[in-house]
Amino acid sequence: MVEFWASVTDLISEEPRTGLRPLRHSKSGKSLTQALWLNNNVLNELKDFNQVISQLLEYPGNLAWIDLSFNDLTSIDPVLTTFFNLSVLYLHGNSIQRLGEVNKLAILPRLRSLTLHGNPIEEEKGYRTQVGTMSPAIALAFLPLVVTLLVRYRHHFRLLVRSVLLRSLRDCLSELRIEERAFSYVLTHALPGDPGHILTTLDHWSSHCEYLSHMGPVKGQILMRLVEEKAPACVLELGTYCAYSTLLIARALPAGSRLLTIEQDPRTAVVAEKLIRLAGFDERTVELIVGSTEEVIPRLRTQYQLSRADLVVLAHRPRCYLRDLQLLEAHALMPAGATVLADHVLFPGAPRFLQYAKSCGRYRCRLHHTGLPDFPAIKDGLVQLTYAGPG
Structure with missing residues (x-):
């Protein structure tokens, strides 16, 4: 019945x-x-x-x-x-x-x-x-x-126009991606071997030419202060994109430290690699790994000799933050006291990641409120987590 x-x-x-x-x-x-x-x-x-x-x-x-x-x-x-x-x-x-x-x-x-x-x-x-x-x-x-x-939501509408509609039109007309167009601009206007000048050039490109959806100078200052304060021996970055945050980290690293950065998209990775080398960082300081984070993280210890990451920067897809954080925990790649810094946790947002970090009992959380680069009225934030070790 x-x-x-x-x-x-x-x-x-x-x-x-x-x-x-x-x-x-x-x-x-x-x-x-x-x-x-x-x-x-x-x-x-x-x-x-x-x-x-x-x-x-x-x-x-x-x-x-x-x-x-x-x-x-x-x-x-x-x-x-x-x-x-x-x-x-x-x-x-x-x-x-x-x-x-x-x-x-x-x-x-x-x-x-x-x-x-x-x-x-x-x-x-x-x-x-x-x-x-x-x-x-x-x-x-x-x-x-x-x-x-x-x-x-006029600011969001402007962002939509700049980051989606105009970008798609220019991609079609130029047959180049925005990262590739930005790299051409950097080659013309930036000083090789000077990461600070390359970063400033990328900021100028994003503000005056095409919106790059990068970390930007405000969030960048928070990231650089954190690297200088923690002086990590090894940093793991998930999401290289145009290498903006990669250059920020590498610039602030103490001598002898190492940065591994993972980028899923091969075409984007080619541009990022060129920018990293143009800034003067060799593979001993910055190693770029091409592949999905889900596949690479389990191989970090055996294939890339990463035994521990003192600082982890999440800057790829917010919907993947929780999955990748749990992968890092499962493979014991973060020591007690390690720091995790995650971007875009408020816009577009990573609610499940934040909920997990606050409720699992293994992290102390601090939220840095910021706005989007070139769109300060759109509220975003970086969350800083301190790992207490396995529960």
């Missing part, structure tokens, strides 16, 4: 439906998911929705997909408008009667897919002409929100 949920509270006592992939859980037993399927039940209201999913999900605020199709909902509960990461909402096959109900969803900035077919609102006069992918009435409801977002 199939049982249907008549109340949201029924979720607490029911086992989740099995899917193609097994559901992951946190240490507290809560589900680690961004999707919630409540379809094909007899729900007619969403009373206690927030309280229930807080008991079931580790990060309820991350919900991006909610399926409430084929229930008995007569209206759109305001609770759905509190999930600002929501991008997909299925409401087809319910009992929603007023098209105006949909206007409540105008507050959701990331909502891109909404289904309404199979509701009584289909019988409302003008529904067929008003609703295609989105009716003009709904579009008008979204207009004030769009204007507000454009004003509030």
Whole structure:
């Protein structure tokens, strides 16, 4: 006999439906998911929705997909408008009667897919002409929100234009990547053998020519002070990119210290290698490894003779920070007292990494608040972790 949920509270006592992939859980037993399927039940209201999913999900605020199709909902509960990461909402096959109900969803900035077919609102006069992918009435409801977002996030919009749209256009026209164009500029304007002048030239290129998405001088000062303070014997950098942070580290290293830097993209690595050598650093000081961090980290001890990294700099993809930090722990590559410095933890952000660092009990955390280079209004930060050793 199939049982249907008549109340949201029924979720607490029911086992989740099995899917193609097994559901992951946190240490507290809560589900680690961004999707919630409540379809094909007899729900007619969403009373206690927030309280229930807080008991079931580790990060309820991350919900991006909610399926409430084929229930008995007569209206759109305001609770759905509190999930600002929501991008997909299925409401087809319910009992929603007023098209105006949909206007409540105008507050959701990331909502891109909404289904309404199979509701009584289909019988409302003008529904067929008003609703295609989105009716003009709904579009008008979204207009004030769009204007507000454009004003509030104008700096993000400028960043999008400079770092994505214009960059893609120039990549297409020049048949060169931005890193390669930046290197050509450095060759023309910078002094070989002078890492400080090369860094200044890259900053000038990013500010006046094309936005480079590099660490920049403000964060760079924090990194250099940390290297000078810790005087590490060996530094491991994950994510070389255009070698900006690599040159900062190498410049501040004490004599005899070593820097290993890993870059996944071979084409980017070629440019980075040229910049490193142009600055005057040889392979004994700075060794560039081409490959994915997931594959290289387990081979660091045997293939690259790295027994310990006193300082680890994470500057690649924030979504990979947690995985790579746990790999470093698993292979015992960080001694007690080692420092980990991670960039872009607030923008675009690394929430799972930060949550782990704060809750696992093996790190002391310090957050350095900064802005993006050339976009100081966009808040970002570097997090500095001090490793206490295995728990």
